Amino acid sequence: MGTDTIKKYEKEFLLGLYERMFLIREFEEQVKFLFLEGVMPGTIHQCQGQEATAVGVCTALNNDDFITSTHRPHGHALAKGVSPESMLIELFGGVTGCCKGKGGSMHIGDVDKGMLPAIAIVGGGIPLATGMGLAFKMKKTPQVVATFFGDGATSEGAFHEGINMAAIWDLPVVFVCENNFYGASTHVNKVTRLKCIADRAAGYGIRGETVDGNDVLAVYEAAQTAVQECRDGKGPVLLELETYRITGHSRRDACQYQPKEERERWKNNEPIGAFGRVLVTRDDVDEGDLEAIRSQVEQTVVSAIKVGRSAPEPTVADLLTDVYA
Amino acid sequence: MSERQLTMAMAINEAIGNEMRRNKELILLGQDIGPYGGTFGVYRGLYDEFGEDRVKDGPLCEAATTGFGVGLALAGMPTIVEIEFIDFMTLASDALCNQAAKMRYFFGGQVQIPLVVRTPIVNRLGLGAQHSQSLEAWLMHVPGLRVMVPSNATDAKGLMLSAIRDGNPCVFIEHVRLYGQKAPVPEADVPIELGKLRVAREGKDISLITYSGMVKPCLDAAEALAAEGVDCEVLDLRTLAPLDREGIWSSVRKTGRAVIAHEAVKTAGVGAEIGQTIMEGAFDYLQAPVVRVASRDLPIPTGTLQNLVFPDTADVVQAVKEVMQ
Missing domain, CATH: 3.40.50.920 (Rossmann fold)
Incomplete structure (x- = not known):
C-alpha cells in the first residue's frame, strides 16, 4: 500500500474503510472483555488482525451480493453491514438478536444484508455458496457470492468438491481464503506441500491470486477485479489473502504455537495501524480525523453493548418456532 | 373403466415432471440423471423435456452436490438431489444434517430450504455391505428433516408432491424392489398429508x-x-x-x-x-x-x-x- 495508491481514492471512501476496520477491532476487543468478565455465554472465535480481509472483500460487493462465513464470522458480518446491536443481542442470547437468540456467535448473519448464517463446520459453506452462485446465474441476476474460509478449510473435501463444481459451470463465486497460517494450532506448512494456496486454482482451471491480506486496499482491488470477472461470467476466482490472527483461535487459546518473533512482526503490521499510517500521508487527513472516527466507533460499540445486555431473553414458546417452514 | 396403473418409478417421475412444469425454478441435481435417466431410470424422459439446465448432471461428489442443493434452495430455487444409493448418504450427511436440517432454526427463521433428497434402499440383490443398507433411522434422528418411506406407487406420487411443496429439507427414501411394482395412481396431483399413516x-x-x-x-x-x-x-x-x-x-x-x-x-x-x-x-x-x-x-x-x-x-x-x- 503506497502513498500513490492512497491518492487514487476519495477521502470519504478511505475513511469509511478505516472506520469499518476499527469497528470490527473495537467490537472484538469489547466482546473479549465481556467473555473474560464471564457475562457472555458460549465461546467465541475472533478475528483481531484480520480486519482488512473482511472489509476489503465486502466493500467490493453490493448489498444484494451474498457472503458465507465461518466459525469466525464477526468481522465478515460487520463488514457486510450487519448491525452491531443485532449481533451483540445475539451474542447475549436475546430474542431480538439477528438469529432470535438461537444461533449465537458461530451463526451470525442477516439475509437482508446479504449474509447467510455463518456456517461453523469448516468448509461447509463452500458448496452452499456455490449452489447460490448457480441460482444467481440461472435467474440471470448480476449477483455474486463471496465465500470466506480459512487455510484449514482447503484440506476439506467440501473445498475441493465445491470449487470444482463452480469451475465446471463458470459460477459467479469468489472463493476467499483467509490464510492466517494456522488451522487452530496447526501451521499451514504441515498440511500442504504448496507454498501458496492460490496455486490450487490451477488444479481446477480457474484463476487464483495471492494478496497481502493486511493491506485493505490491495484486498479491495483484488476483490473488485474478481467480483467483476464473476459478473462478466468469467468466474469463479480463488483469492488467497495472507493475514494473521493476533488473538487466540477461540476463547481459551493462548497462542503458544505462534513464535514470539513472528507474532510481533505481524502485530507491527496489523492492518488498522498500517492503513492509518498511510492515510495520514494524505494532505487532507490527519491523526485527529482518525481519532474522531475511533472515538465515535467506541461510542457505537458501548451503546450496542448496552442494548445487547438488556435485550429480552427468548421464552419457552420461542424454543419451538422455526424448526420447519 | 379400470383405474390407471403406474409403476412406482413412473409415479415418482410423473410427480416430479408435473411439478417441474408448474414451477419453472425446480431443478434436479445428481450423477447420471441426464440422458442416462438416473441410476435406476426414475428420471427417464425428463432431460429431453427440461434440458441440461434443469436436469443437471454433476461430478461425482455427493457432499458438494447436496450442499449445492442447499445453496440453490436458500436462493429460492427448489431442488431435488438424487443420491444413487442410500449407503452414500454418509457422504451427503454434513450438508443434510448439519446445514439443511438446522439452518432455518439457528438463523431464527430467516431462510427456507425447499430441498428434496431422493435416495433408494437397494437390497437382497447381492451387492454387498456398501450397497444394501437401510439407514432411515439415522435420518429420522435429525430434527429439522422430514423422512418419507413410500411402499407403493399411489403413495409415492402423493408424498413426492408433498415433499417438493413442503419447503423443508425432505429425504425421500425409495425402494429399488418397489420401482417396478404397479398400483393405481390418480392423474390429478393430490399431495398426501405428511405424518399420516x-x-x-x-x-x-x-x-x-x-x-x-x-x-x-x-x-x-x-x-x-x-x-x-x-x-x-x-x-x-x-x-x-x-x-x-x-x-x-x-x-x-x-x-x-x-x-x-x-x-x-x-x-x-x-x-x-x-x-x-x-x-x-x-x-x-x-x-x-x-x-x-x-x-x-x-x-x-x-x-x-x-x-x-x-x-x-x-x-x-x-x-x-x-x-x-
Missing part, C-alpha cells in the same frame, strides 16, 4: 407396523395368518418424520398387540422408536410384549448369506404367533 389392512387382533419394503411381506403374512384365524391390522407409516404417533396408538389401543417390521438392522432402528412410542401411549392396552422383526445386526453379506440377514414373510408370521400366544 395408511391402514393397509384393517384387523382387530394385532397391529403390524411397517413401511417401505416390508409392507408387502406384512400383508402376505396377514393373509396367511387370516387362514389360521388371526386378524392382522397392517399399518404403513408412509413418513417416519413426522411420525404418526396418534395413528399407531389408535391401532394398538384397538388390537392390544404389535409387531414392528423393517429391513434395517434391529439395534437402534426405527422399531425401537415405535416400540417406545407404544409404551408411551398404549401401554395400558397391551396384552403382550411388542416384538420387532428386523435384519440381523451385521454388515450385509453377499451371496446366499444375505438371505439369513433380511427378514421375510415367514419371520413376520412367526413373530405374530409368538405375540398371539
Whole structure:
C-alpha cells in the first residue's frame, strides 16, 4: 500500500474503510472483555488482525451480493453491514438478536444484508455458496457470492468438491481464503506441500491470486477485479489473502504455537495501524480525523453493548418456532 | 373403466415432471440423471423435456452436490438431489444434517430450504455391505428433516408432491424392489398429508407396523395368518418424520398387540422408536410384549448369506404367533 495508491481514492471512501476496520477491532476487543468478565455465554472465535480481509472483500460487493462465513464470522458480518446491536443481542442470547437468540456467535448473519448464517463446520459453506452462485446465474441476476474460509478449510473435501463444481459451470463465486497460517494450532506448512494456496486454482482451471491480506486496499482491488470477472461470467476466482490472527483461535487459546518473533512482526503490521499510517500521508487527513472516527466507533460499540445486555431473553414458546417452514 | 396403473418409478417421475412444469425454478441435481435417466431410470424422459439446465448432471461428489442443493434452495430455487444409493448418504450427511436440517432454526427463521433428497434402499440383490443398507433411522434422528418411506406407487406420487411443496429439507427414501411394482395412481396431483399413516389392512387382533419394503411381506403374512384365524391390522407409516404417533396408538389401543417390521438392522432402528412410542401411549392396552422383526445386526453379506440377514414373510408370521400366544 503506497502513498500513490492512497491518492487514487476519495477521502470519504478511505475513511469509511478505516472506520469499518476499527469497528470490527473495537467490537472484538469489547466482546473479549465481556467473555473474560464471564457475562457472555458460549465461546467465541475472533478475528483481531484480520480486519482488512473482511472489509476489503465486502466493500467490493453490493448489498444484494451474498457472503458465507465461518466459525469466525464477526468481522465478515460487520463488514457486510450487519448491525452491531443485532449481533451483540445475539451474542447475549436475546430474542431480538439477528438469529432470535438461537444461533449465537458461530451463526451470525442477516439475509437482508446479504449474509447467510455463518456456517461453523469448516468448509461447509463452500458448496452452499456455490449452489447460490448457480441460482444467481440461472435467474440471470448480476449477483455474486463471496465465500470466506480459512487455510484449514482447503484440506476439506467440501473445498475441493465445491470449487470444482463452480469451475465446471463458470459460477459467479469468489472463493476467499483467509490464510492466517494456522488451522487452530496447526501451521499451514504441515498440511500442504504448496507454498501458496492460490496455486490450487490451477488444479481446477480457474484463476487464483495471492494478496497481502493486511493491506485493505490491495484486498479491495483484488476483490473488485474478481467480483467483476464473476459478473462478466468469467468466474469463479480463488483469492488467497495472507493475514494473521493476533488473538487466540477461540476463547481459551493462548497462542503458544505462534513464535514470539513472528507474532510481533505481524502485530507491527496489523492492518488498522498500517492503513492509518498511510492515510495520514494524505494532505487532507490527519491523526485527529482518525481519532474522531475511533472515538465515535467506541461510542457505537458501548451503546450496542448496552442494548445487547438488556435485550429480552427468548421464552419457552420461542424454543419451538422455526424448526420447519 | 379400470383405474390407471403406474409403476412406482413412473409415479415418482410423473410427480416430479408435473411439478417441474408448474414451477419453472425446480431443478434436479445428481450423477447420471441426464440422458442416462438416473441410476435406476426414475428420471427417464425428463432431460429431453427440461434440458441440461434443469436436469443437471454433476461430478461425482455427493457432499458438494447436496450442499449445492442447499445453496440453490436458500436462493429460492427448489431442488431435488438424487443420491444413487442410500449407503452414500454418509457422504451427503454434513450438508443434510448439519446445514439443511438446522439452518432455518439457528438463523431464527430467516431462510427456507425447499430441498428434496431422493435416495433408494437397494437390497437382497447381492451387492454387498456398501450397497444394501437401510439407514432411515439415522435420518429420522435429525430434527429439522422430514423422512418419507413410500411402499407403493399411489403413495409415492402423493408424498413426492408433498415433499417438493413442503419447503423443508425432505429425504425421500425409495425402494429399488418397489420401482417396478404397479398400483393405481390418480392423474390429478393430490399431495398426501405428511405424518399420516395408511391402514393397509384393517384387523382387530394385532397391529403390524411397517413401511417401505416390508409392507408387502406384512400383508402376505396377514393373509396367511387370516387362514389360521388371526386378524392382522397392517399399518404403513408412509413418513417416519413426522411420525404418526396418534395413528399407531389408535391401532394398538384397538388390537392390544404389535409387531414392528423393517429391513434395517434391529439395534437402534426405527422399531425401537415405535416400540417406545407404544409404551408411551398404549401401554395400558397391551396384552403382550411388542416384538420387532428386523435384519440381523451385521454388515450385509453377499451371496446366499444375505438371505439369513433380511427378514421375510415367514419371520413376520412367526413373530405374530409368538405375540398371539
